[in-house]
Amino acid sequence: MWHGRDEEHRVLADTLASARTGRGRVLIIHGAAGVGKTTLLDHALAHADDMTVLRGAAVESEVELPYAGLELLLRPIFGLLDELPRVQAGALRTAFGYAEGTAERFVVAVATLALLALAAQQRPVVVVADDAHWLDQATVDTLLFVGRRLRAEPVALLIAARETFPGHGLPELGLGGLDPVASDRLLTERFGELSARVREQLITDTGGNPLALVELAGQLSVAQRRGTEPLPDHIPLGKRLLRAYTERADQLPATTRLAVLVVAADDTGGLDTVLAAARRLGVSPTALTAAEQADIIAVDGMTLRFRHPLIRSAVYQHAPFAERMTVHRALADALAEAGRADHAVWHRALASVGPDEPTAAALEDMASPMLRRGGAIAVSTALHRAAMLSGDPVDRARRLTRSAWAAWQAGHPDRARGLVEQADELPADQDTRTELTCLRAYVDLETGSPSAACVQALHAARLAATNDPGRAVRMVLTATVAAYHAGDVARISSALAGVSDLAHGTPYELAARCASILSGGDVTGVCATPDELRITAETLFAVDDPHVWSWPLLLALFAGNDILAHRFGHQAAGRLRSAGMAGILTGLAPLLSTVEYHIGxxxxxxxxxxEGVALCRETGQVNRAADLRAYLALIAAGTGDADECRRLADDALARGIAVTAALAVWARGLLALSLGDADEAYHEFARIFAPTSRYAHPYYRRTTAVDFIEACVRNDRRAQAEAVFAGFEAWADTAGVSWARHHLYRCRALLAPDEEAEPHFRDALAERDDRPFDHARTSxxxxxxxxxxxxxxxARSHLRTAHEILDGLGATRWATTARTQLRAAGGQTRRTTPTARLTPQELQIAQLAATGMSNREIATQLFLSPRTVGYHLGKIFPKLGITARGQLRDVPLG
Structure with a gap:
């Protein structure tokens, strides 16, 4: 009978009801062992006869097998795999071990979302992952990915787990113990003969944990229930429950206990595997009958399961160590005979207690196939276990290093860092030492100190220079990026010194030359004309290394050709999206966001x-996420959203990265200018130009010089404005970059005597008009x-132009200033037809649909489901005043 869970049941009922109406929902149910998570799910699913239920319960021993939990959940809808795009279907088959190939984890995640959406076309779907704290990490990552993207799919995702399960901001339902009234009702219903004092003590000792209440009351003698004999001494809840279960198991015959231990140690749930292992231990299949009669296990077709997961834990933990090892060896032999090599190797590893090189080597050998299947975190765990079984410390260091790389690829930088530190304490060969140093650089760049990353990357380049020139060049490029982020561009030149010899004759030769522009080198010395930029882009895109695909965008951006930068950026993004390389896509996102901002x-x-912030959350790239928040702060400054700008800027500043901090300060200064607070703007920009300031990034000194000079002029701080202008002028006169010349002329106009300003304003407005915000502010x-x-x-002509551009951009505060000035000049703004603004995601979908992409193709690009794309298009059409997809080509977007 249901006791004390009315509110929790309502939440679950609402979640299912929402899915039935086409609004996908996710709910993570947290609670201690035995608190009633499974019972709550059972109660909810009893009212889900109209839904397709995909349910699976994880087990502890499967936690290292990639996608084991996902395969169990999706198995009932595998018949729909052929309806997925070929790449997605192939990724799932590879991930589950049904086919050879590579399964990139984001492609697997998108395919899972698409498969659920397909199933939901027939009837609403509810996915239930019970005991999710025991799920393998690849499955956890996929479920969280899906949960964040459930929008228009009639899909409910219910995840039940212990308190340690990471929710990452998804809706959660905390499940505590029953209140005293509900606890008393439960005990009275099950054990009417309990005295009031005994009930009260049980409720107090268990904290209302329903499973503990029932199990512990069931273990009491009649005299104890009546209160005529004392209750057992108080012990912690976990041990108390385990003892309750082990006491029940201890009453079974010895052969049955051994058979139950095989079930507890098994990670397949397959009756055939358990029976095969049991035979090797001399145990008859009939031995399981007593466990089934004791309600410890249940047989469901060819699958065995425990009545409650705590029973599995109790049986396994209570068994003698030597007995557990014997059972794992029997399972390994049975699985090997059945052709399940990966599972067999893992059990053999669990059965090993000391150095065991054959097993360690076998674990290492299976790492590459596992990685192709997308189970990077499982690979990390297997290699870590291989390292622990290694007798030779050099082999141990190599395996720990490979384990760290796999953790990094899986988006677990903290785990990677810990493994690197373990490996660093061991003797290692040259290749391993190089790998370790390279990984330290990457981890520091994305999650730690860019300055430290630069040092590590240069050290890695020196280590690799003799045996792997290509890697040496890549690490020098990484060092230049790290130095740029640290604001230490002087180090870039020293980093690039001598790299031309290493890069000569490799595909990285041009990328190494391009890297010099990050230190403020003359871009014309690399390439600057549109034709040169296009040829360079073709060369770099032909390199089979996605890390260099962002260089064409970067080069065009520094050359001042925003239009080509935009084209190259989207070309790179399309290739990365198609390959599911979300981790590298996050590195491109700040650059492409910059270009989109500049071109309006x-x-x-x-x-x-x-989108980049969301992907960074999934890949653990905290520094990159801070970069992107700073860009969002800059956009909020432009649109006049003061609270959002300050919040995002503060978030970005908290990371303490030089380039990120400078961008965040720019956003705050620009916001102050838009609000007419020149004093606040001056103090914000002054932080970038103070010589010893941690915000003094050289690149942003150039890009913000015009804004700082405007703030100085409006504050009567002419001497400081002149000093900043002198430095900017020296660079801009020779840079050959259109935006720099535009800023130069505007600065001259601001600083010139009033009667001499006009020609400088006209020179600025005559520059190429790639950056509408700049043009509007000069106007x-x-x-x-x-x-x-x-x-x-x-004046009216220029003010009207400024207002129309600023209003079109959504720069509301600037537009208001322009409108006020226009009215003061005796003019009026033109009447415009108000248009509904699309959300960022709606705009992305509309733009892709306008190119002729299908919903399925758009979904693949944006890591969504086709149904979600259709849902958004249904909102986009009325906003744009159109009725057909083909009309999108004729509507101005963005």
Whole structure:
């Protein structure tokens, strides 16, 4: 009977009801062992006859097998695999070991979402992952990925786990013990003869844990229930439950206990595997009958399961160590005979207690196939176990290093760092030492100190220079990026010194030359004309290394060709999306967001940055996430969302990365300018230009010089403005970059005597108009100047242009200033037809649909399900005033 869970049941009922109506929901149910998570799920599913139920309960021994839990959950809908795109279907088959190939984890995750959406076309689906704390990490990552993207699918995802399960911001339902009234009702219902004092003590000792209440009351003697004999001494709940279960198991015959231990140690749930292992131990299949009659195990077809997962834990933990080892060896032999080599090797490893090189080598050999199946975290665990079984410390260091790389690939940088530290204490060969140093650089760059990353990357380059010149060049490039992020661009030149010899004749030669621009080198010395940029891009895109695909964008951006940078960036993003390389896509996102911002596609920039933040959360790239939050702060500054700008900027500043901090300060300064607070703007920008400031990034000194000079002029701080301008002018005069010349002319106009400003404003406006925000702000300043000088007719033209551009960008505070100035000049803004603004994700979908992509193709690009794409298109059409997909080509987007 149901006791004390009315509110929890309502939450689950609402979750299922939402899925039935096409609004996908996820709920993570947290609670201690025995608190009633499974019972709550049973109660909810009893009212889900109209839904397809995909249910699986994880077991502890499967936690190291990649996608074991996912395969169990999805098995009933495998018949729909052929309806998925070929790449997605292949990824799932590879992940589950049904086919050879490579299963990139984000492709597997998208395929899982798509498969569930397909199943939900027939009837609503509820996916139930019980005891999820024992799920393998690959399955956990996939379920969390799916949970974050359930929108328009009639799918409910219910995850029940211990308190340690990571929710990552998804909806959660905490399950505690029953209150005293509900606990008393439960005990009265099950054990009417319990005295009031005994009930009270049990409720107090168990904290209302329903399983503990029932199990412990069931173990009491009649005299103890009546209160005529004392209850057992108080012990912790975990041990108390385990003792309750082991006492029941101890009453079984010896052969039955051994057979039950085989079930507890098995990770397949297969009756055939258990019986084969039991035969090797001299145990008859009939031995399981007593365990079934004692309600310890249940046989469901060809699958064995424990009545409650705590029974499995109790049986396994209570068994003598030597007996557990014997059982694992029997399971290994049975699985090997059945052709399940990976499972067999794992059990053999569990049966080993000292150095065991054959087993360690076998674990290492199976790592590569497991990695191709997308089980990077399982590979890390297997290699760590192999390292622990290694007698030779050099072999141990190599295996720990490989384990660390796999953890890094799986998006677990903290685990990778810990493994690196373990390996670093051991003797290692040259290749292993190089691998370790390279990994330290990557981990530091994405989660720690970019300065430390630069040091490690340069050290790795020196180690690799003789045997692996290609890797040496890659690490020098990594060092330049790290130095740039640290704000130490002087180090870039020293990092690049001598790299040309290493890079000569390799595909990285051009990338190494391009890297020099990060230190402020003359971009024209690398390539600058559109034709040169296109040829360079073709060369770099042909390199079979996705890490260099962002260089064409970077080179075009520094060359001042935003249009080509935009094209190259989307070309790289498309290739990375198609390959499911989300971890590298996050590195491209800040660059592409920058380009979108400069060319006036602020909604696109926000969409890319927001998506990047979400992907960084899934890949553990905290530094990159801070970069993207800073870009979002800059966009919020432009649109005038003061609270959002300050919140995002503060989040970004908290990481303490130089390039990120400078960008966040720029956002705050720009916001102050838009609000008309020149004093606040001055103090914000001054942080970038102070010589010893941690915000003094050289690149942002150039890009923000015009804003700082405007803030100085409006604050009557002309001397500081002149000093900043002198440095900027020296660079901009020779840079050959259009935006720099535009800023240079605007600065001259701001600093010139009033009667001499006009030609400088006109020179600025004559520059190529790739950056509408820059053009609009110069038009606004020139219009203000004209109005002050009583040239109102001319002023109106420039102020109206400024208002129209700023209003179109969504720069509401700037647009308001332009409108005020226009009215003061005797003009009015033109009437425009208000248009509904698309959300960042809607805009991405609309733009892809306008190119002719199908819902399925768009879903693959954006890591969504086709149904979610259709749901968003259903909202997009009315907003844009269209009725057909083909009309998207004729609607201005972004």
């Amino acid at each position: 596609r602020w909604t696109d920039a926000a969409a890319l940055a927001s 606004l300043l020139f219009g203000e100047w004209l109005r002050r000088n009583r040239r109102r007719t001319e």
